[in-house]
Amino acid sequence: MIHYQLEFDDFNQHLIHVTLRFLANPQQQLWLPTWIPGSYLIREFSKHIEQVRAFDEAGRQLQIDKTHKNRWQLFNIDHEFISLEYKVYAYDLSVRGSYVDQIRVYVNPTAICMGLTGQEHAPHELELFLPKALQHFSYAGALPSKSLVQGRFTLKAKNYAHLMDSPFELAVQDRFSFEAEGITHDFVLSGHHQANVQRLKQDIEKICRTEIQMFGSAPFEHYTFLTMVTGNLYGGLEHAESTSLICPREDLPKADEKAQPSKDYQRYLGLCSHEYFHSWLVKFIRPENYVEPNLHEEDYTSLLWIFEGFTSYYDDLILARSGVISSDAYLALLTEQINRYLQNPGRKVQSVSESSFDAWIKFYRPDENSNHAGTSYYNKGALVALCLDLGLRCQGSSLDELMRRLYANAQAGVQVHERTIFELCHALTGQNWIERLSSLIFSTDDLPLAELLAAFGVRYEIQTEKTLAFGAKVQEKPEGLLLQQVLRDSSAAQAGLSANDIVIALDGIRISQNLWQSKAKENRVLRCHAFRRDELMQFELNAQEYPLPTVRLRVEHQDKLMQWLDCKL
Numbered sequence: 086m087i088h089y090q091l092e093f094d095d096f097n098q099h100l101i102h103v104t105l106r107f108l109a110n111p112q113q114q115l116w117l118p119t120w121i122p123g124s125y126l127i128r129e130f131s132k133h134i135e136q137v138r139a140f141d142e143a144g145r146q147l148q149i150d151k152t153h154k155n156r157w158q159l160f161n162i163d164h165e166f167i168s169l170e171y172k173v174y175a176y177d178l179s180v181r182g183s184y185v186d187q188i189r190v191y192v193n194p195t196a197i198c199m200g201l202t203g204q205e206h207a208p209h210e211l212e213l214f215l216p217k218a219l220q221h222f223s224y225a226g227a228l229p230s231k232s233l234v235q236g237r238f239t240l241k242a243k244n245y246a247h248l249m250d251s252p253f254e255l256a257v258q259d260r261f262s263f264e265a266e267g268i269t270h271d272f273v274l275s276g277h278h279q280a281n282v283q284r285l286k287q288d289i290e291k292i293c294r295t296e297i298q299m300f301g302s303a304p305f306e307h308y309t310f311l312t313m314v315t316g317n318l319y320g321g322l323e324h325a326e327s328t329s330l331i332c333p334r335e336d337l338p339k340a341d342e343k344a345q346p347s348k349d350y351q352r353y354l355g356l357c358s359h360e361y362f363h364s365w366l367v368k369f370i371r372p373e374n375y376v377e378p379n380l381h382e383e384d385y386t387s388l389l390w391i392f393e394g395f396t397s398y399y400d401d402l403i404l405a406r407s408g409v410i411s412s413d414a415y416l417a418l419l420t421e422q423i424n425r426y427l428q429n430p431g432r433k434v435q436s437v438s439e440s441s442f443d444a445w446i447k448f449y450r451p452d453e454n455s456n457h458a459g460t461s462y463y464n465k466g467a468l469v470a471l472c473l474d475l476g477l478r479c480q481g482s483s484l485d486e487l488m489r490r491l492y493a494n495a496q497a498g499v500q501v502h503e504r505t506i507f508e509l510c511h512a513l514t515g516q517n518w519i520e521r522l523s524s525l526i527f528s529t530d531d532l533p534l535a536e537l538l539a540a541f542g543v544r545y546e547i548q549t550e551k552t553l554a555f556g557a558k559v560q561e562k563p564e565g566l567l568l569q570q571v572l573r574d575s576s577a578a579q580a581g582l583s584a585n586d587i588v589i590a591l592d593g594i595r596i597s598q599n600l601w602q603s604k605a606k607e608n609r610v611l612r613c614h615a616f617r618r619d620e621l622m623q624f625e626l627n628a629q630e631y632p633l634p635t636v637r638l639r640v641e642h643q644d645k646l647m648q649w650l651d652c653k654l
Contacts, residue, residue, distance in 0.1 A: 087209045087245070089198055094216045096185050099176040100135075101192070105169040107201055113159040114152075114202040115169070118249065118380035121195045123322050123367060124181050126449035127383065130196040131155040133174040142166045155381060157199070173197050178315070180252075180322040180329040189275060189313070190215075190222065190255040193329075194248045205245040213238040215255065225260065225273040226253025227309050227326035250324045250368075254311050261286050265293035269307050276314030280337035288338075288346070288409045292358050295407035296365075296399075299485055300492050304369040310357065321356050323363030330356060345411055351418070354409060359400035366488070367392050370495045373502050388501060389441035390526065394466015395484070397422075398474070405650050412650055416543070416638050419471075423534065425464050427547075427634040430572065435459040437466055438526050453584030457573055468532050469525045473510075475537040476521065478649060482513040534636075541649040542642030549632035554605035556631045557582065561598045565589040565616070576629040581622075582615060590614040591626075605630050 090104040117131045131154055139147040139159055147167070148160040159167065175183035175197070184191040194211075201207075215222060220236035228240040228251045238255075242248035256275040263270055263286055270293055274280065289310070297303050309327040314334045321330045336353035338346065346354060372386045401422075405415035426432060440447070440462040447459050474484035487509050491501065510518035524530050535545035556575020560567045565587040571577045582588075588596050591604050591611050604611055605628050613626040640646055 087201060087204060087207050089209070089211045090214065091192070091197070091211060092214045093185055093190055093219060095172075096187055096190070096216065096219060099174055099185050101173045101175050101183070101185055101197060103169075103171050103173060103197065103199075105167075105171075105199060107167055107169075107204065109159060109161050109165050109167045110201075110203055111162055111164065113161060113167070115157045115159065115199045116202060116381070117155045117199050118195050119155050119382065120380060121181050121193065121322070122250070122375070122378055122380075123324075123363070124449070125383075125389070125444040127445070128181060128196070129154065130182070133196070134199075135172040135174065137169070137171040140168045140170070153381075169199070171199075178313075178318065178331070180320050180331055187218065188256065190219065191252065191313070191329075192254075193252045198245075198248060200245045207244065209242040209245055209248045211238075211240040211242075211248070213240070213255070219255065221257065222255040223258050223260075224253065224255055225258055225271065225309060225311055227251045227307070227324060228253060250326075252311070252324065252327065252329050254313075263290045263293075265290055266297040266303070268293075268297070268303055268305070270310070271308070272310045272312075274312050274314060274337075276334070278314040278334045278337055279340070280314075280334075281340050281342050284338040284342050288354055288407075289357060291407040291409055292354065292403055293361060295403050296358070296362055299403075299406075300365055300489060303364065305364060308361075308364070310361075319352075319356075321360040323360045323367055325364065325368040328357075328360035328363070330360065332356065345414055346409065351404070351410060351414065354404055355400045355418075358403045359396055362396045362399050362403070363392075365492060366396055370491045371500050373500045376500055383445045385442055385445065387438045387442040387503070389444055389462045390437040390466035390469060391501065391506065393463050394437065394468075395470045395488070397463045397467035398470035398484075402650065412640075412643075412646060415650065416640070420636055420638050422464060422467055423636045423638075424634075426460075426468055426532075427636060429456050429460060429464070431456050431459040432465060433529050436527050436529055437462055437469060440465070453570055456570060465532075468534065472525055472532055472534065472537055473506075473522075475541060475649065477510065477513060479537075479540055480514040480516060486513055538638070540645075542640060542645030544639040544641050546637045546639065548635050548637055551633040551635060552605075552630040553633055554602050554630060555582075555626065556629070559588075559598065559601060562587065566596045566598065566601055568615075572631065575631060576627040580613065580624040580626040582613070582624055582626070583617065586615045586617050586622075588613060588615040604628060 088106040092102040119127050119129060137149060139149040141147055150158050152158045175185040178184050183193050183196045215236035224230045224238050228242055231239045242251060259274045261272050261282060305326045312330040315331060317333050318331045321328060332353050336349045338350050372388045378384050401415060401418045404410045405412055440460050477483050490509050507518055507522055538545045555577040556572040557568050557577040558570040560569055568582060568584055568586045571582055571584050590596055591600060591613055607628045609628055611626045611628055613624040615622055
């Protein structure tokens, strides 16, 4: 057994002391992942590792050298029992890293626990030692824990992959449990909040039950939701038997939460629905090369439009199907999704397949040019899923049925490759889907939303009531108007204005957002003063407004809509 001892005595300095004990192979190598599955960016977790030292059974210090950014070489010549000691700086309040202070201990083993080359399939055990000041903390996580002594917990994982996929939290927690389709679910909240826990339990149970029923079974025997409540942070990361979430406290249900959830609460429910759906699609149904992902470097796939896009389609749809939100509320969420797509000029530049492949260099590293140069595999992927679902339904099948086929294939050990969706669409309908799917996936053509939604009783109308003054997105600041984004070929761009410039005056008048909007309606050239960095510049700016396409969805045949949504309302 590979044994880790984690001590948190230096919690005020955000340090975890790790002691790793193992029987070493000759010339044993050790490593730490550079990225965490589900989040496609090189995170360089090893940058937080400090003071690595190795000792043999007699306590003699051994030579250990760092050979790569995330790998170490132990210089031993025999099968020896080794103790490896190191410290980890843990102050990442996100779902991808680890965090330690006086109010919370959160550990992603991916960022903390070194792996042993050649011994990844052995059982792994963690012992957690809390100092006296933290011994009132409770444990929560997917790995079952034993605590025979206060402040000490023992966790066991089947192998290194299982360990990496099992984050845990030690904190003061509020929690409840429920059963969905015979499976026990634990729900844990930490951080200051005044959530309506009974309402939360009611809604989450409906969501879980609906997703299990859709697939027919679940790929887990027990499931844990971990939520850290904060002022304004937001995010989630899926795991096979749990999910880690972080949300603003305003997103949790209030004591007087109405039957139709508020916009904020809908956002949180959508996050829970999204990460829970990943238990099937990502953690169990996977791209072929992610069965055993390469965690040393980027591991590319052009299929994230399936794994994140389809999940982003179902997360809101499941809220409607479960009865947590109304069909009208769902259509409002769908409208927002379509508007994000229509208002993104990069949809004409990059296909959703290319977006998936470029996730490593684009999605998690947005800049002022991102909306010009690319599309989101979440956003467009969700709308591709919508088109695919409605198209399959027109031919007597559905995306639900395709998902169940993917699940059955994964249960038989067959995972997803580039042609899988093409083959399943053909198998489900008897039709050749090459041309239709290629247009959705590999091209930058507009999606056939109007035609497909009309078949299910929803009229799709493009409107241009909103405009973008001078073709620039702005934010009012005390020092002036910050240009967040300048559209290519807009009057602002042609004048020479750029993102991050701060406009201070138009025609000698101090700038405000109202002035910016009103001046754009005047048919003339304006004198614009702006700061770029610390330099004052003057521009000749043509007044012009740019229409922002928005969509309106109108229900014309409620029965057809409900046939698609399969709502329980």
